[in-house]
Amino acid sequence: MRMVCKIVLAVVFCCATTFAQNKQLLYDFYEIPQSLMINPGVKTSHKWHVGVPVISGISVQGASSGVTVNDLFANDGVDFTTKVQERLLDVMGNRDDFGSTSQIEGFTIGFRGKNRPDDYYSFGMYGEMDVISYWPKDLAILAFEGNGGNNIGRSFDLGDLNVRGEMVNVFHFGINRKVNPDLTMGIRGKLYSSIFQFQSIKNSGSFVTTQGTNNIFESAINADMQLQTAGVKGFYDIVDEDSGTTRKDVERLFSKRVLLGGNLGLGLDFGFSHQLNQQTTITGSILDLGFIYNAKDVWNYTFSGSTVTDGISVILPDDINNLDNDLWQDLIDEIDEALPHGENQEAYISWRPLKLYGSIRYDFGEGGNPLSDNCGCAVNPGGGINRDYYRNSLGGQLFMIKRPKGIQPALTGFYQRKLGRAITLKATYTMDKYSYTNVGLGTSLQMGPVNFYVLADNLLSYSNIADSHYASLQFGFNIISWNDN
Numbered sequence: 001m002r003m004v005c006k007i008v009l010a011v012v013f014c015c016a017t018t019f020a021q022n023k024q025l026l027y028d029f030y031e032i033p034q035s036l037m038i039n040p041g042v043k044t045s046h047k048w049h050v051g052v053p054v055i056s057g058i059s060v061q062g063a064s065s066g067v068t069v070n071d072l073f074a075n076d077g078v079d080f081t082t083k084v085q086e087r088l089l090d091v092m093g094n095r096d097d098f099g100s101t102s103q104i105e106g107f108t109i110g111f112r113g114k115n116r117p118d119d120y121y122s123f124g125m126y127g128e129m130d131v132i133s134y135w136p137k138d139l140a141i142l143a144f145e146g147n148g149g150n151n152i153g154r155s156f157d158l159g160d161l162n163v164r165g166e167m168v169n170v171f172h173f174g175i176n177r178k179v180n181p182d183l184t185m186g187i188r189g190k191l192y193s194s195i196f197q198f199q200s201i202k203n204s205g206s207f208v209t210t211q212g213t214n215n216i217f218e219s220a221i222n223a224d225m226q227l228q229t230a231g232v233k234g235f236y237d238i239v240d241e242d243s244g245t246t247r248k249d250v251e252r253l254f255s256k257r258v259l260l261g262g263n264l265g266l267g268l269d270f271g272f273s274h275q276l277n278q279q280t281t282i283t284g285s286i287l288d289l290g291f292i293y294n295a296k297d298v299w300n301y302t303f304s305g306s307t308v309t310d311g312i313s314v315i316l317p318d319d320i321n322n323l324d325n326d327l328w329q330d331l332i333d334e335i336d337e338a339l340p341h342g343e344n345q346e347a348y349i350s351w352r353p354l355k356l357y358g359s360i361r362y363d364f365g366e367g368g369n370p371l372s373d374n375c376g377c378a379v380n381p382g383g384g385i386n387r388d389y390y391r392n393s394l395g396g397q398l399f400m401i402k403r404p405k406g407i408q409p410a411l412t413g414f415y416q417r418k419l420g421r422a423i424t425l426k427a428t429y430t431m432d433k434y435s436y437t438n439v440g441l442g443t444s445l446q447m448g449p450v451n452f453y454v455l456a457d458n459l460l461s462y463s464n465i466a467d468s469h470y471a472s473l474q475f476g477f478n479i480i481s482w483n484d485n
Contacts, residue, residue, distance in 0.1 A: 021101045021130070022399045023059065024412040024428050025442040025455035026474060027357050028273075028283055031424045032444050032453045033110055033478050036122055038357060039285040040174045040186030041271030044120040045482060048111040049451075052477040057105035057126065059474040067092060089144060092135045094160045095405055099132035105476070106169075120176040122188075127258070130353060131165035134405060147209040147219065158205035158223055162404050166197040166350065168292070169258045174269070182275040192265035194292050195257045196231035197350050201404040222306040223339060228348050229301075230263055230294035265292030267352055279363045279390065288352040295347035305339040354402040363390035391418045397428075408433060422446050430457070437461075440472070451478040 028042060029035050033049040034057045035042050051057060067088050108124035138156040145151060174188030205223035238249045256262070267290020273283045366389060393416040400409045410432035417425045423445055430438040435458060442455035457472030 021353065021355060021401055022410050022430070022432070023455075023474065024397055024399060024410065024414070024430055025426055025440050025457065025472075027397055027399075028359055028361065029416075029424075029426055029442065029444065029453075029455075031446070032451065032476075033108065033122075033480065034105075034453075034476060036110065036174065036176065036186070037126075037188075038287060039271035039273070039283060040176055040188045040269050041184050041273050041285065042176070042186070042283070043184055043273050044110075044112075044176050046110065046112070046120070047481040049109070049478050049480045051105055051108035051124070052479070053107050054104065055475075055477055056108055057103070057474075057476040059103045060472070084144065089137075089141055092137065094135060094137040094157075096135040097132055097403070097405075098135070099130070100165075101128070101130045103128045108478075118178040121174070122176070123171075123173040125169065125171050127167070127169050129165075129167045131163075132403060133163040133165075134160070136160040136162070142207065147207070148217075151209070152217070153208065153210055155206045155208040158207060158225060159203045161203050161225065162201055164199040164201055164404055166292075167195040168197075169193040169195065170267075171260075172269075184273045186269075186271045188269035190267035190269070190288070190290060191260075192267060192290065192292050192352070193258060193260045194231055194263040194265065194294065195254065196229070196235065197263070197292065197294055198227065198229040198232055199350060200225070200227040202226070218308055220306070220308045221339060223303055225303045227301040228294075228298075228350075230296065230298045230348075230350075231257065232297075233299040234297045263292055263294045263296050265350075265352070266290055271357075281361045281363070282359065283361070284358040285356070287355040287357070289354060290352045292350050292352070293347065294350055298345045298347060300344050300346060300348075301341065302344065303339065303341040307339055356400045357397065359395055359397040361393050361395035363393050365390055365392040392416070399432075426455075428457075435461075442474075446480070449479050449481060451480045452476075 023038055026032060026035055027038050030043045030045065033046065033051065036044070037057070104127050106125040106127065108122065108126075110120060110122035113119040113121065138160045139158070141151070142156045147154075147156075169192075171191040171193070172188055174186060176184065176186040178184050203225040205221070205225060207219065207221050207223075209217050209219045211217060234253055235250060238246055238253065243249070267288050269285065269287045269289070271283070271285030273281060275281045393414075395414055397412040397414060398409065399412070400407050410430055412428050412430040414426060414428045416427075419425065423443065426442045428438075428440040428442075430440065432438070437460055438458045439460055440455065440457040441459060442453065444451065444453045453474075453476055455472075455474040
């Protein structure tokens with residue numbers, strides 16, 4: 001139980017600042033090589049690219065669908081208990097979520113095939129952490145208000161407990177092919193090396209207190225709950241041992257699992273870009289269609305069964321002289337026997353969070369010769385009008401991610417502008433469950449062979465991040481050789 005409590009506390013700590021996975025600013029921003037990672041079929045106009053190790057792609061995004069830090073901790077003269085009741089318990093539902101997703105590239109390399117110039121190959125490694133916890137509304141009310149008073153007769157849903165998290169290192173290799181002047185397709189294979197994973201996502205049961213027969217109240221518990229973990233116990237045992245080499249032991253175990261020493265899995269990404277006419281293009285991609293088979297360092301905790309208890313029964317005056325009886329222990333033993341909990345090391349499969357992108361783009365504003373300005377002509381000479389011939393793009397994007405309680409969608413409108421060969425700007429407006437006022441801005445700067453990009457979301461909230469439901473920042477450095485260089 002000590003380990004379970006520590007895991008729960010760690011999840012709560014990680015979720016104090018929450019994250020989402022939508023990268024709407026980076027999607028179809030083909031001037032940035034990292035756009036290949038969210039659409040393997042994006043247009044590519046490079047001979048080759050190399051990311052600056054570790055800083056080629058860093059993304060940090062934050063979101064909260066219910067409450068903000070400012071709602072609870074602002075110095076506004078309102079009692080904290082009142083804030084919890086009015087701004088948390090009374091507002092948030094069991095589909096509001098807290099989560100954490102961050103990503104950092106170890107390295108990335110891409111190059112065009114010498115004998116097949118229509119093919120662009122890319123490979124690399126990146127690390128990702130993803131945690132999501134839905135707000136356990138009924139359990140929070142039970143903990144805050146108790147099961148008495150107005151809650152007599154209320155059935156508390158134990159299935160509100162829904163949490164999932166993982167840290168994984170990903171090795172990948174992709175092929176991007178220009179099938180014809182109007183169609184580009186891509187596929188990327190992934191090898192997942194899990195550092196740790198935990199999930200408790202298929203819980204069910206109830207807890208209800210009613211008027212009793214043999215005592216004032218009686219409580220009925222019906223539970224079928226499970227916490228699955230892989231890779232967690234190894235770190236826990238090192239920290240719990242608290243030896244003089246704890247830090248080195250943690251680093252050694254972490255490095256081992258990063259380099260394929262933990263649980264492994266496989267995944268695929270697919271994507272395409274199709275030019276309907278000279279100025280209209282549609283794109284789409286499916287990411288992380290994959291799984292991890294968790295068989296090493298597995299520790300699962302189960303809690304299932306049903307019982308009805310009327311608490312401690314004291315018969316007066318007969319029990320006055322028997323108060324030294326261990327009545328509480330008898331009650332605990334009774335509940336423990338009726339609701340058995342246990343541990344096992346059964347292997348299990350964890351599915352990666354499946355993501356889908358789609359977009360439609362209209363290009364306009366002629367700004368140059370279609371056979372110049374990084375047009376990508378070396379890819380397919382005479383291959384029609386290129387997007388770079390137009391300086392402006394306007395369109396919409398759709399994003400969806402599979403979460404334990406269903407699909408989470410987001411809708412984005414965008415405007416993109418090229419300022420010569422060196423600067424490209426992209427502005428977005430996104431609506432999702434976290435915010436209806438998310439305005440983002442990104443830029444890609446090409447300084448000779450050096451590419452630098454920075455993308456930031458929800459700019460209107462930056463004056464008070466603590467009161468924001470969403471914030472995002474992505475940046476990186478690459479070395480690029482264009483096809484006309």
